[in-house]
Amino acid sequence: MRVPVAFGQYVPVASPVHRLDAKAKMGLVAAYTAALFTIEGFMGLAVMGVLVAFAIALARVPASLALRGIKALTFILVFTVLAHALRWNPATETLLRIGPIGIDGQGLVDGLFFATRIILLVVGTSLLTLTTSPVQLTDGLERLMRPLEAVRFPAGEVAMMLTIALRFIPTTAQEAEKIMIAQTARGARFDEGGLIARARAFVPVLVPLFVNLFRRAEDLAVAMESRCYRGGSGRTRLLPSVMRPADWAVLCCGAFVLVGIGIAL
Amino acid sequence: MGLSARSLGYTYGHGTRFAVEALRGVDLDVEAGELVLVTGTTGSGKSTLLRLLAGLLEPTTGAISADGAPVSGRQARGRVAIVFQNSESQFFAESVLDDVAFGPRNLGAPDPSVMAEQALRAVGLDPAVFGDRSPFLLSGGEARRVAIAGALAMGAPYLLLDEPTTGLDARGRADVRGVIARERTRAGVVVVTHDPEEFLGAADRLLALKAGAPVFAGDAERLYESRSAYESVGLRLPEIVLVQLHARERGLPVAPITLDPAPVADALADWRRVPR
Amino acid sequence: MIEIHDVSVVYPGADGPALSHVSLSVAPGEVVGLLGPNGSGKSTLARLCNALLLPSSGSVRVDGMGTTDEDQVWAIRSRVGFVQQNPENQIVGTVAEEDVAFGPENLGVPRDELRRRVDAAIAAVGLTGLERREPHLLSEGQKQRLAIAGALALEPAYLVLDEPTAMLDAVGREDVLAVLRRLRAAGVGMLHVTHDLADVVDADRLVVLSEGALVHEGAPASLLDDPGLALELGIELPTMAALGARLRARGIPVPVGALDASAVLEALWA
Numbered sequence: 001m002r003v004p005v006a007f008g009q010y011v012p013v014a015s016p017v018h019r020l021d022a023k024a025k026m027g028l029v030a031a032y033t034a035a036l037f038t039i040e041g042f043m044g045l046a047v048m049g050v051l052v053a054f055a056i057a058l059a060r061v062p063a064s065l066a067l068r069g070i071k072a073l074t075f076i077l078v079f080t081v082l083a084h085a086l087r088w089n090p091a092t093e094t095l096l097r098i099g100p101i102g103i104d105g106q107g108l109v110d111g112l113f114f115a116t117r118i119i120l121l122v123v124g125t126s127l128l129t130l131t132t133s134p135v136q137l138t139d140g141l142e143r144l145m146r147p148l149e150a151v152r153f154p155a156g157e158v159a160m161m162l163t164i165a166l167r168f169i170p171t172t173a174q175e176a177e178k179i180m181i182a183q184t185a186r187g188a189r190f191d192e193g194g195l196i197a198r199a200r201a202f203v204p205v206l207v208p209l210f211v212n213l214f215r216r217a218e219d220l221a222v223a224m225e226s227r228c229y230r231g232g233s234g235r236t237r238l239l240p241s242v243m244r245p246a247d248w249a250v251l252c253c254g255a256f257v258l259v260g261i262g263i264a265l
Numbered sequence: 266m267g268l269s270a271r272s273l274g275y276t277y278g279h280g281t282r283f284a285v286e287a288l289r290g291v292d293l294d295v296e297a298g299e300l301v302l303v304t305g306t307t308g309s310g311k312s313t314l315l316r317l318l319a320g321l322l323e324p325t326t327g328a329i330s331a332d333g334a335p336v337s338g339r340q341a342r343g344r345v346a347i348v349f350q351n352s353e354s355q356f357f358a359e360s361v362l363d364d365v366a367f368g369p370r371n372l373g374a375p376d377p378s379v380m381a382e383q384a385l386r387a388v389g390l391d392p393a394v395f396g397d398r399s400p401f402l403l404s405g406g407e408a409r410r411v412a413i414a415g416a417l418a419m420g421a422p423y424l425l426l427d428e429p430t431t432g433l434d435a436r437g438r439a440d441v442r443g444v445i446a447r448e449r450t451r452a453g454v455v456v457v458t459h460d461p462e463e464f465l466g467a468a469d470r471l472l473a474l475k476a477g478a479p480v481f482a483g484d485a486e487r488l489y490e491s492r493s494a495y496e497s498v499g500l501r502l503p504e505i506v507l508v509q510l511h512a513r514e515r516g517l518p519v520a521p522i523t524l525d526p527a528p529v530a531d532a533l534a535d536w537r538r539v540p541r
Numbered sequence: 542m543i544e545i546h547d548v549s550v551v552y553p554g555a556d557g558p559a560l561s562h563v564s565l566s567v568a569p570g571e572v573v574g575l576l577g578p579n580g581s582g583k584s585t586l587a588r589l590c591n592a593l594l595l596p597s598s599g600s601v602r603v604d605g606m607g608t609t610d611e612d613q614v615w616a617i618r619s620r621v622g623f624v625q626q627n628p629e630n631q632i633v634g635t636v637a638e639e640d641v642a643f644g645p646e647n648l649g650v651p652r653d654e655l656r657r658r659v660d661a662a663i664a665a666v667g668l669t670g671l672e673r674r675e676p677h678l679l680s681e682g683q684k685q686r687l688a689i690a691g692a693l694a695l696e697p698a699y700l701v702l703d704e705p706t707a708m709l710d711a712v713g714r715e716d717v718l719a720v721l722r723r724l725r726a727a728g729v730g731m732l733h734v735t736h737d738l739a740d741v742v743d744a745d746r747l748v749v750l751s752e753g754a755l756v757h758e759g760a761p762a763s764l765l766d767d768p769g770l771a772l773e774l775g776i777e778l779p780t781m782a783a784l785g786a787r788l789r790a791r792g793i794p795v796p797v798g799a800l801d802a803s804a805v806l807e808a809l810w811a
Contacts, residue, residue: 135635167635170677182355185319186415187342187371204367207357211401219630226591226623227644227691228615234649238642238659307680307710351708405579432707434579434736435777459710462780504781507802512809526780530787537793537809 010133017059017131021247022140029128031255035262036117036124044265045116051258052124061130069122077115084111134166139241142232149233156232164220175212179205266332267296268318268345268423268453274326275313287313288477291327295453297422300445302464303457305474306499311457312350314474315425318455319347331423343372346421350428352412356400361385361411362392364400368419377418384418385411388444406437413444423453430463438463462503466524473500489522505529512536543567543590543621543699543732548599550585550753559585561753562599567730569698574741574761575734577750578775583734586750587703590732591621604698619648622692626704628684629676637679637687638663638672644695662690665727666720682713686720699730706740714740738764738771739779742798749774762797766790781805 012018017025032048039045056066070077085108086101087094094102129137142159149155180190183204190201243251273291278284288310295301305311316322318329320341329336331344346368349355358364366381374380382392388410395403400411409429416424429445430438446467448454456464461471465485473481475498481488488495489510492502502510509522509529517536523529543566550560560582567573567590577583588594589601592608603620606613625631634640641659650658663669666686676684685705692700702721706714718740725731733741741747742761749757749764757764757774764771765782766789778786785795785805795808 133635135639163635164633167633167676170675171629174677178349179355181316181321182349182352183367185321185342185347185349186368186419187339188367189371204355204357208355211356212354216630219625219627220633222588222593222623223625223631223688223691224633224643225593226618227695228618228647229643230615230647235646236649236652236655237646238639238652238655240652307712428710431710435775436578438777459712504800504802504805505784508784508805511802511806515810524780526784526787530784530791533809534788534791534793 011061011065011130012133013060015058015060015131017055017127020131020250021241021243022132022136023143023241023243024247024251025128025132026140026144027251028254028258029125031258032124033121035258036121038262039117039265041265042113042116044261045113045120047261047265048120048124052120052127055124055127059127059131061127065130066123066126069126070119073118073122077118080115080118081108081111084108084114135163135239136241138162138166139237139239143241154232156235158232160229160232168216172209172213176205176209179208267294267299268329268331268336268455269294270314270318270327270329272327273314273317273324273329275310275317275322276325279325286477288317288474289326291472291474291479292482293318293455293472295423295455297453298450299469300449300454300456300464300467302461302468302471303455303474304459304461304471304500306459308476309474310477311474312427313477315347315427315455315457318423318425319345321347342368342421343419344421345423345425346416346419347425348413348416348427348429350431352415353400353403353405353408355412356408359399360397361390361400361403362396365411365414365418368415372419374420380418380420381414384414387417387447388414389440390414404437405433406440409433409437409441410444413441417448421452423455424448425455425457427457428459429456430458442467462524465503473498475499486522508533542569542602542604543730544600544602545586545589546600546602548586548589548596548601550582550589550594551597558597558753560589560596560750563750563753563755564599565748565755565758567699567732569730570725570728571746572725572731572733572741572744574738574744574747575732575750576736576738576741576747576774576776578736580752581750582753583736583750584703587623587701587732587734590699590701591618591623593623615648619695620698622689622695622697622700624685624688624692624700624702624705626707628681628688628708631688631691632676632684635675636672637668637674637676640676640687641690641694644691648695658694658696662693665693665724666690667716680713681709682716685709685713685717689717689720693724697729699732700724701732701734703734704736705733706735706737737779738776738782739800742779742782742800749776751775760797765797 036048056063085103087104089100095105096103138159142155145153145155145158188201188204270291270293274289276284276286291314303311303314317324320336320338323337336345356364358367362378362381365384366377369377369380385392385395390407390410403411429441433441445454445456458464470484471488472479473495480498481495489506503524505524505526506522512533513519520532545563545565547562547564548560549558549562551558563586575583575586585594589596592614595609601608603617606617608617632640633643638659641662642655645655645658663672666689668683668686668690679687706717709717735741744761747759747761747764748755751774764776766786768778768783768786771778779800781800785799788795793808795805
């Protein structure tokens, strides 16, 4: 028995942020992202940083989880800083010079600014997945996409596809693991050779996985049809997500504040 | 010699805070020519035991050896072969022959196709007929046998099978039982099953597990004599065995316990003096 | 009543018919066991019952509604619940109760009624307390019971089950069969497709298919008491059923369909 895999690192805890409607949270994330990209100085980033820290505390989520995403970004962050900071045979004045490579003062500052922005973006948006269950997320998305049905966009069906995809992520992960073990038992190696050899080594895992996925899709279609699924329209929901006045209040005030910061700083 | 496990124990996530003990204090022996059953309820550790025996997991405690040499990782591949549950869901090649040859090819055998053909014959499938077929278009029983052939092709002296007859119809189950009966004459075979009745007649010994610990180990006769331990953990002896045991207690002349209904019916009817 | 009348099914590109002139009916509250080896047409026949498949010839009617009538399809599918072999591939929801609600949600059932149906269905299969559990954390037997609950939420009059226990271990199988017995007592009619006679020994009727044709129909005793016929039809008699049959032949009154030791012992000392 393995530790169960949770998608998007959803941490079920009782907090004001968890209770906030998914659509409000998504709206706030949109405003947050817009604000981040209109901020011009470190002051603005610092204010955003404080806001995010406050939100993490409010969400009663361990900070280590919230900051976990940063580790995966190390390469991008370093690359961003270096891309702005390093100059080849620079004509202008530099902070430091090692042979033909120079570190430009202003470039370094720029690089750090952009890197910090990336960090804030990732941490802020990961708060969404940490405090919102997959079901709530897809429900929220479906509601937001609803107006698009006016232009023939199949919002209901897309939401259904997302829900099913989410539902099967842990299952598919378990299955991939089983297949890998089975092929290992027949002598397969997944850690030998160059890039191409390793890619080819995964064929005996990917093919059965995909075959099973297609079989699964067929069975699911039968199950869904048998249970009268006929598209996204006309469906009721057991646990619908409704925007309460409190949600609207938080959304409006929050968006106002964020956009204000973006413009002002 | 033989495949031998002593004081085997395994803990998933050993040393982390997610540690789960799946197996402890298990002993198992299989010689070539023997068939040993492993049974238990869900979560009893049966599958963990198989993976350890196949060298896919390193024991947390205890040791496993095959013919004197330790079973571990890569070295285990040619010495212990394993067939997982629903093994036909691991097919990936375009032809049956290619899929069966995967194992010997990985082992660096000089003639993997020949070994694959031999293995197909060993499971009762003619390579001339089945060799070129797509493994995805076989019937349930055929697919299961091709998967078993994939393990047989590795030429290992010990064969482990996890629920080899689940999901098959009567014909498919009979075919698989036939393959196992043939293989146990040359190899040491371990079968994990949730329904020991199917194999009890042919097995040399049975190991029953509950929550990772052994609750019974011994041959069928011993099982029938000391059934309380076995039954105390939610396992049931085959009903026909219970009939004979209860009847013995009431005076039925002692005869070897059998799983075949014909002699049992005759013995019971004669004893109750009911005319033919 | 599910009335299957003289149906034949030919899949495009197939060598021969999957079903050939088969007639079968399931009356309200009746349990019919459908047996036969793989490839005999059992699954095909099962899928005709809720209009998943339409016959190439012949007709299928559910409580008077014809499956070829497009306007009636959804009413038919609410009347006939369908449960497949693989528990995993029937579960759509991210948590148990979401999945059970799927059927009635599709019918636009109002929220209060949804809640009532979901709770009732989950209770009927013995999964109360697991409403918020994610499917991948359930055992195979629990998943299959969840699938049954999903069908029950539509409040069907009949259930068609296509080898529901084939992929389960002994405990899972027992749990599912127990649920089916309870549902039968509650009056749900069933067509139980299986290749294991032990699953349907106490059915009202057994039907056997072979290569697309109906080769036997009768009470369970017709097979249990005739090992020769069972063998001919390719049906493996469970050990205890064979024992019971032989004892009956010797005059010991073991009840037909009894598969446990206590029934045999009682008869011996009757």
